[in-house]
Amino acid sequence: MNTISHAWVESPLQFVSAIEACRDGQSLEIHARIDADGMASFLDQFQAEWLPANISVVRTVEIDPQIFSSRGHELLIGDICSGRLQRAMLAAGPQLRRSIVILDDGFATLHAVRLVTAKRPRPLVRARQHPSCSRRAAALAVALMLRSALRRRQLSWTTALPVPDDLIASFTAAGGTFTRHAFDYVRSIRAAADPLPGTIVLGSAMVADDLIDVEPYFAWLDSVVERTGAHSERPLAYFAHRRETPELLNRVAARPGVTVFPAELPVELRLARAPKCAQVHSLPTSAVANLPTTMRSPQIHVTEVPAAWWTGSAPQALRHELNAAAAATLHSGADYRVVAIADSESYLKWASRMLDSLGPDVDSQLWLLDTPIAPTAAQIAHALAGSSRAGATVPMLNRSELRARLESAAPDIVLAAATGPVVQQIAASAHRLSRRPGVASGLPGIGLPARAKGVRYRRDCDLFITHSHHERAAYLDACTKVGVPLELTVTRLPLLSSPGLPRAAFDILAGETPPVPERLVFATQAKVPEHREERIAILQALADFRRAHPAAEAIVKVRSLPGEQETHHEEHTYLSLIDELLRSGEIVPGELSVAVGPMSEFLTPGAAVVTVSSTAALEAIDRGLQTLIVSDFGVSDELLNGVFEGSGILGTLADLRAGRVGFPREAWLQENYFHPPSADMQRALAVLARRSQQRQLSSRAWVAQVNTWRRIRAELRTAAPQPVVDGYRAAIGLSRRIRQRLR
Numbered sequence: 001m002n003t004i005s006h007a008w009v010e011s012p013l014q015f016v017s018a019i020e021a022c023r024d025g026q027s028l029e030i031h032a033r034i035d036a037d038g039m040a041s042f043l044d045q046f047q048a049e050w051l052p053a054n055i056s057v058v059r060t061v062e063i064d065p066q067i068f069s070s071r072g073h074e075l076l077i078g079d080i081c082s083g084r085l086q087r088a089m090l091a092a093g094p095q096l097r098r099s100i101v102i103l104d105d106g107f108a109t110l111h112a113v114r115l116v117t118a119k120r121p122r123p124l125v126r127a128r129q130h131p132s133c134s135r136r137a138a139a140l141a142v143a144l145m146l147r148s149a150l151r152r153r154q155l156s157w158t159t160a161l162p163v164p165d166d167l168i169a170s171f172t173a174a175g176g177t178f179t180r181h182a183f184d185y186v187r188s189i190r191a192a193a194d195p196l197p198g199t200i201v202l203g204s205a206m207v208a209d210d211l212i213d214v215e216p217y218f219a220w221l222d223s224v225v226e227r228t229g230a231h232s233e234r235p236l237a238y239f240a241h242r243r244e245t246p247e248l249l250n251r252v253a254a255r256p257g258v259t260v261f262p263a264e265l266p267v268e269l270r271l272a273r274a275p276k277c278a279q280v281h282s283l284p285t286s287a288v289a290n291l292p293t294t295m296r297s298p299q300i301h302v303t304e305v306p307a308a309w310w311t312g313s314a315p316q317a318l319r320h321e322l323n324a325a326a327a328a329t330l331h332s333g334a335d336y337r338v339v340a341i342a343d344s345e346s347y348l349k350w351a352s353r354m355l356d357s358l359g360p361d362v363d364s365q366l367w368l369l370d371t372p373i374a375p376t377a378a379q380i381a382h383a384l385a386g387s388s389r390a391g392a393t394v395p396m397l398n399r400s401e402l403r404a405r406l407e408s409a410a411p412d413i414v415l416a417a418a419t420g421p422v423v424q425q426i427a428a429s430a431h432r433l434s435r436r437p438g439v440a441s442g443l444p445g446i447g448l449p450a451r452a453k454g455v456r457y458r459r460d461c462d463l464f465i466t467h468s469h470h471e472r473a474a475y476l477d478a479c480t481k482v483g484v485p486l487e488l489t490v491t492r493l494p495l496l497s498s499p500g501l502p503r504a505a506f507d508i509l510a511g512e513t514p515p516v517p518e519r520l521v522f523a524t525q526a527k528v529p530e531h532r533e534e535r536i537a538i539l540q541a542l543a544d545f546r547r548a549h550p551a552a553e554a555i556v557k558v559r560s561l562p563g564e565q566e567t568h569h570e571e572h573t574y575l576s577l578i579d580e581l582l583r584s585g586e587i588v589p590g591e592l593s594v595a596v597g598p599m600s601e602f603l604t605p606g607a608a609v610v611t612v613s614s615t616a617a618l619e620a621i622d623r624g625l626q627t628l629i630v631s632d633f634g635v636s637d638e639l640l641n642g643v644f645e646g647s648g649i650l651g652t653l654a655d656l657r658a659g660r661v662g663f664p665r666e667a668w669l670q671e672n673y674f675h676p677p678s679a680d681m682q683r684a685l686a687v688l689a690r691r692s693q694q695r696q697l698s699s700r701a702w703v704a705q706v707n708t709w710r711r712i713r714a715e716l717r718t719a720a721p722q723p724v725v726d727g728y729r730a731a732i733g734l735s736r737r738i739r740q741r742l743r
Helices: 012-021 039-045 083-095 107-117 133-151 165-173 184-188 214-228 246-253 267-273 287-294 316-330 345-357 377-384 399-409 420-431 452-457 469-482 532-548 574-584 616-622 653-658 666-671 680-693 709-719 722-742
Strands: 005-009 028-033 055-060 074-077 099-102 155-159 177-180 199-202 236-239 258-261 279-282 299-302 337-342 363-369 413-417 438-442 463-466 487-490 519-523 553-558 593-596 607-611 626-630
Touching: 005 012, 012 028, 012 039, 012 155, 012 184, 012 267, 028 039, 083 133, 099 107, 099 133, 107 133, 107 155, 107 165, 133 155, 165 177, 184 267, 184 287, 199 214, 214 236, 214 246, 214 279, 236 267, 246 258, 267 287, 279 287, 287 299, 287 680, 337 345, 337 399, 337 680, 345 363, 345 377, 345 413, 363 399, 399 420, 413 420, 413 680, 420 438, 420 452, 438 680, 452 469, 463 469, 463 680, 469 487, 487 680, 519 532, 519 616, 532 553, 532 574, 532 653, 553 574, 574 593, 607 616, 616 626, 626 653
Parallel strands: 005 028, 005 074, 028 055, 074 099, 099 155, 155 177, 199 236, 199 279, 236 258, 279 299, 337 363, 337 413, 413 438, 438 463, 463 487, 519 553, 519 607, 553 593, 607 626
Antiparallel strands: none
16 A cells, blocks of 8 residues: 655745654655746755755646545645645545645645634635636535535644644634644755855745736835945845846846846745845735744844835735734734742852843743752742842742642743753653743853763753853754754843943952952862862862962852752862861861852952862953962863963962962953854844744644653653752762772
8 A cells, every 4th residue: 555645835935844744764856846836946956965854746737636536644735825726626526535744834724724613614715816617616616625624623734834723723713734844954954055145135026927016116115225334345145036037137236246046946945044034025925924033033033014114916815914924024022921940059149140141021930840959948049039039939849849840831942951851851741731831051160171961951941051162063063963952042141231241350460469358269069179279278278378468268058067068069168178277277267258148249349269170260360360270280171271271360379378369361351252242142042032932832742652771861850859969979979989080
């Protein structure tokens, strides 16, 4: 029995939509109407290696009756208003009992589906057509055939377009199945393309279709050229529509600074490699609804067609439909709902400030997941200090109730502000929801080095937030190596507030060393340095600084007190080591102060920060304070301080004792964490939220199943009692020490 599905397509976008609709394991034969506008040139440009192995293409002029009469799996149709298609469907008659999929991603499809689902049968003809009586009769007969398929539950519709809720409801209520795609196939193609400028105009077929007059169209184009300042050094790209005439395109090309790109591949595919945040100008077209899915944070400007532009051949209903679609496309904004879920003190601090950075138009909630590293009440207060949630109560959820709480909250974005194994569980819960939200994740401080392990933990997310161009490049490389298709965006760490490059808040005369700090704050870390003797060396150097400069303070700033947990386990705590040094007499009471609380309370004028690699260094730099990265134990990815290479603030314990603490070089600041503030992350989240709202985010069933060791481990971590976690960590630590001794 033939189990091949068939598709009949009459445009490049329908061709791409057929590939998007093809499921894993499904064999599909695409019949492409070669005499349709633009199809021949499109297929000539479409590279063979882009075609999935399970899909083949047949170039044809007429429809092969076999695709209607054979007993294949499905029949995919690009345009149900096509006269050629309708004649073939009527010829097939009762033999056409296959499942049918409507798959076009153009605004005309919305009109066609409304005709199919209307209370009274209406002929399937395009809005601007004036068909003969026989043509209307054939179009009505096809509408009845499709309504019959609806009743048999053999008609489905897949699209990437933003579809009104009432149309989805009427289609599904009649028996249809509605699904969305997100141009995953288009975004997977690595098509080589000429470099494109940052300003793009989408050519319109409205002039060629005699819907609008030509002179207003060129007046609009000239206004875009003038507003964007297009000239030879700053060109504007004009992407021709496949139905635009050579005469019209020659007139476009005559404009200074405008380069015409011929109609070949669909713009959804061609602009996937356009510059990030490119400016796109257009009249109403379905492409502007699709491009936010395939481009990187485009800034789209759609001009509604004024009444004076329309010709007499444009029906009133079509005018209203096109402009209404344009208005819907323009409604993006930042009005969406975010739920941030944290599992530790450091992630809670990051998440609270990340939510603040999204602005007041975003409806946000902040939750904590009850895990062995969950913060205490005091840690929660410290983490929220300085944010808009200072003093607020943060709900603490059990793992078992997470899915139900997310279903009730119905977020558009879930910010998984947690350690890797917990991020996996949050993502798995998101994929189980009836409407899948976008899942974003990130790290609460310096994210380097970019490790494959961390990337794999976030493979079920949609967006990964980095905090410098250096970080983004490193994570892009890591994602490529392990095959994880994460979208990456860059934003400043939300703890940083300097409007531009920070400047030193102290005077340094040429050839002189910086002043000795009035307060030296050592920012401790759980992971580095690891060895006991290295930590003792730091404490002894701090005590030496205090003895040499009795008017200054030496503070050991810890993240937790006994009984409190941090994101990472700490084997040799500084509190216990200070007690040892006091008992042995190597330091005396009062030489070192121990403090806990928000770092911002210690970053006062005259203070300096010393650390091995803590994010506290960036907070100090942001305020213009002296900063020292201790390099005695090495500068490497293993010590998490490789990013400070070339910064100008690497120093030794001898520098610490002497109080020689400096400030970073400007070139390092620009590349690492202190780039100019931008709205890249906000735009990326807004697009992801819109995709969720329009049900364009597919839920991968395998994500919802806890069927791998990493997922099982994550479940155990979020549910295991603390003694079990401590025992596991002790075993891991013993194993690590044994391996080191055997090297």
